[in-house]
Amino acid sequence: MSATGRLGLFAFACLLLIPIVWQLVLAMPPFGAHPLPYADLINAAAPAERHVTNMVSAVNFDYRGIDTLGEETMLVCAVTGATVLLRGQRGEQLEAHPGQVENRPIPHRSEAMLLVGRLAAPLTVLFGAYVALHGMTTPGGGFQGGVIIASGLLLLFLAEDYRGWRRLMRSWLFDGLEGLGVALYALGGLAALPLGLPFLTNILPYGQPRNVFSGGLMIIENLAVALAVCGGFVVLLIEFLEETRVMSDGEQE
Amino acid sequence: MTPLIGLLLLLEAVAGTAVALSRKPRRQVLAMSVNGQVLALLFMALQAPDVAFSEIVVGAAVLPLMFLVMLASCRMDRASSGQDET
Amino acid sequence: MNLLPWIVVAWLMLAGLYGMITSGNIVHLIGCLSTVQSATYVLLLAAGYRHGAGAPIFYTHPPGTPAVDPVVQALVLTDIVIGGAVTALLLALALQLHKRRGSLKPDELRALHR
C-alpha cells in the first residue's frame, strides 16, 4: 500500500470510530465517583489480614501474587530473548577484550567523573535496596528497587572504564540472579503445598504493621522480585552496552 | 485536586502526541523521557505513588537510555559501512 | 471535566496509531507504541481514581480512610514491566536488523524485500 492508501484506510477507520468513541466517552461512569467494590474489599481487608500498609504491594505479592509470577516470567522471556538476539554469535568468551568506541575519541575520563561515578553508584544501589526493602510499608518495592539497583550498577560504568566494568559485571552472575529470583518466587509459593495449602498461601508470621518486616511471605516474594528484576535489567543493559563497542577481528555478527 | 489532574491530563495528551509526532528518533527519545515524567506526575496526582515511581525509573530513564544506546550503535554501524544519514 | 480522562485516553491511542502508520523509521514506530501504552496506563488509573481519597498506603493515615483503587495500580505496575520488556526486545530486534540491512526505514526495507 502506498502512504496515501494507508492514511486513507486509517482515516476511514477513524471516521467510523470517532462517533462510537464519543458515545462511549459519554457513557463512561463519572470520573472519580463510581463504585470500586474490589478495591474497597482489599483496602478494608489487607491491613488487618496481612499487617502491611502498602495495599499495592499486598495486591501484587499476595492477593494477586500469581500475576506477579507471570510478570516475572515474562520479564525473563524478554531478557533471555534480547540476550539471544544481541549476543548472537558475538560470543561471551570474548567479553574480556577491551572495548573501543569507533570513530570517536575515547572520552577522557575526568577525575570528577570518576569521583561522581564511584560515589553515586553505591549511593544509588543503597537507595534501591532501601526502596525494595520498604515495599511493604511505603511506596516502592522489589520492582522499583531492582531497577534502581540495576541503574546504580550502570553508574559504575561511568567510573570504571569499559574493561573494568565488564570485569565486575559477569553476565552469568546476573543470569543466575535473574533465574534464582524467579525460582525463589515460585518456591516461596510452593512452600505451602506440603502443608496441603494452595500455592502462594502466606504461611509466615505477618509481623507488625508499619514495620519493614511485615507481610510474611510477601517479604520473600518482594526480595525475589528485586533479585529477578535487578538481574534482568543488568543483563539487558550489559547486552545493549556491548553493542556500542566494535567487534574484534575474531568475532562475527 | 481536580484542576491539577485536568492540567496534567492535558499535558500528557500533548506529551504523548509529541512522542508520536517526533519523527527524528533522537528527538523522540527526549520526548519519551518527558512523556515518562509527565506520566509520573499525573500518577502522583492520581494518588498512585508506586506506579509513578516505576514510571520514572522505567519510562523516563531506563527505556530512553536503551533507545539512546540503540541509536548510538546504529550510528557506529552506519559510520563503519560508509553510509551517512540521521 | 468529567469526560476529560477518557477523551485523553482515546486521543493518545489514536495519536499513537497515527504515528505508527505514518512512521518513517522502525525505531520511531517502536517509540509510538509507548504512546499507545500510555493510553492504557491513564485509562486504568483513571478508572481507579476516587475524588478526595488518598493513596492506598496506610502509613501516615490509618486504615479505613478513603483510598483510591490499589488493584488497578498493581495492574499498571505489571503493564509497565510488560511495556519495558517488549520495548527492549523490539529494540534488540531492530538493532540486529539494522546490522544486517543497514537501514531501518520501512520503505527501504520493503524495496529490498521481494
Added chain:
Amino acid sequence: MMLPLLPPLPVVMPLTIAALLLAFSHVLPRPVPDAVALFATVMAGGVCLAMLGPALHAPLVYWFGGWVPRHGFPIGIGFYVDPPSAAMGVFIAVLFTAALVFSWGYYDEVHAHFHVLMLLFLAGMIGFCLTHDLFDMFVWFEVISVAAYALTGYQLRVSALEGAINFTIVNSIGSYLFLAGIGLVYIRIGALDFSALEQGMRQATPDMVARGGFVLVATGLLIKAAQVPFHFWLSDAHAVAPSPVSVIFSGVMVALGMFGLAKLCWTVFLPAGELTQGVRHFLLGMGIVTVLLGGLMALSQRHLKRLLAFSTISHTGMLLIGLASFRPQGLAGLFVYLVGHGLVKGALFMISGILLATRGGIDELGLRGAGRPIWPAGLAMAAGGVLLAGLPFGLMGQGDDYISAPLRHSLGGIVPFAIVFGAACTAGAVLRAAGRIFLGLGPVAGEEERGPTDEEAEKADRPLWLMLWPAVILLLLSLIVPNGANAFLTGLVRDWLPPESANLTTGAPMLQKPPHDPAAWFGLPAALALAAFDLMRHRLPAWFVGMVDKMKNPLLRYLQAAHSGDVRDYVAWAAFGLATFAVVWNI
C-alpha cells in the same frame, strides 16, 4: 487425595525448572537442558491429564493463596480447571513434547536459552488455559507472546528479524487493546474474575462501556488468532521461526487466541446477553473470509513454510466459524478441529524442518525432485495434505462435521462451500508441493527456478528418523477418533454451556452427533485437481491454462500486494478491522 493440589503445577513446575535452568545454564553439560525440558513438559502434560478425568465430573476450582471469594465476591485469582481447559493443557504438552523431541540436540550453542524460552512458553500457554481471571489471562498471554517474539527472531536472519518485528508490533497493539478492554470492563463491573464479570454484566442493563470493553478484548484476541484483517503478521512470523517453534506457533499458539475468545464468549459474554445477532454474523463472516483468503494465499506460495502459514490462517478461520455458530455442536467442532489441525500442521512444519535440515532449502521450486532420497518424509507430507482436505475421517474430518452441521443453511448455504474451498486450497497447495519436491513433478521454466529465496538452512546433524517419527506420530494421533467421542465431547462442552441449555432431567446427551457432511468428499478431488493443474500445466492445453490464469491472477496479484511485509500497512488494517467491528457491535 492429591487432586486439590494439582492445578498450579502444570504452570509453576515448568516455570521453576526454566528459571533454574537459566540460573545454572553455565555449568550444565549439553544434554541436560534437552532432557530436563522434555521431562518438565511430559510432567506438565501428565498433571493436566490427571486433572482431566475428575474435571469431567466437576471442574476443579483453585484459589491462589487460599483467597476464596468473600461473600461471593472473588478477592484473589482462581484457576478453574474445566474439561476443555485441562484437555487443552494435555494437547499443548503433547505438541511441545513432539517439538522438543524433534529439536533434540539442535540448540546447544547458546547455553540453554532455547529450552528456557520453550518452557516459559509452555507455562504461559497452560496458565492462559486454566486461569479464570481476565487480567491473569492477559498476563499469561503476554508471557506466550513475548516468548514467541523472542523465539521468532531466534535465528537472526534478516527475514526472521523482519518477521519478528512485524509480529511483535501488531501483537503489542493487540495486547494494549486487550488491556484497554480490561480497563473498560473493570470500570463498569469492578471485578476481574470471569464469574463475577458474568454476574455483574447480567445485572447491568445492556451497557455501552462493558460492550466496548468486550469489543476491545475480542479484537485483541482476534489479532492474536490472526483473523482477516488482523492476520498479516502470521505469515511473516511463522514462515521464519525455527521449525520446532513453528510447530508450536501454527499448531497451538494461534488457536489459543481462539480458545480464549471462545471461553470468554461462552462463559462470560453470551450468558450476559452481550452477543447480538449482528455480532454473530460479523464473526461468522470474518471466519469465512479468513478461510477463503488463507486458502487462496496458500495456493499461491512457493516458500513452503509461508504456504503452511497461510494454510494455518485458513484453518484458524474454521475455528472462528465453529465459534460464531454459538451452538454446542459448533463449540465441540472447534475443539476437535483445533486438536486435529494442530497435530497435522505440527507434522507438516516438522517435515518442512526436515527439508531445511537435510536438503538445505525451503523453496518449493528450488527443491523440485530434491526430496527423493528422503521419500518417507514425502509420504508423511502427502498424508498430511490429504488430511487437510477434510475427508470425513480423523479428527479434522470430525471437527468439520461438527462445525458445519449447525450452519448448513445460514448465510445462503455459503458455509459448507467455504469450508470445502478452504480445505481444497490448503490441501492442494501441500499436495502440489509434495508432488514437486518428492516426485519431481511440475517443471518450471528457467527464470523462475532461481526464485528469490532466503539462504536458509537448519543444522543437519540429526538423523532423519529422529526428526521424522514425531511427525508420523502426530499424524497418526490425528487419525484416532475413539468410539465414545461424542459422549466425551458432551462432557467437554457441558461446562461452558449456559445452564438452561442442559437437559438435566432426561439425562439425554445435549450434543447431537452430526451426520457426515456430504460436501466433505469434494475436498480431496478438488485438492488433487488444484495440485494437478499446477504440476501438469505444461501438458494441459494452452487455452485452458491461459483462461484459468486470466481468472485468478489479477485477484492473486491484488492479494499479494496487500501482504506487503510493511508493518505500517498491518497497523492500518488492524485499525480498520477494529473500526468495523465496533460499528457492527454498536448497531
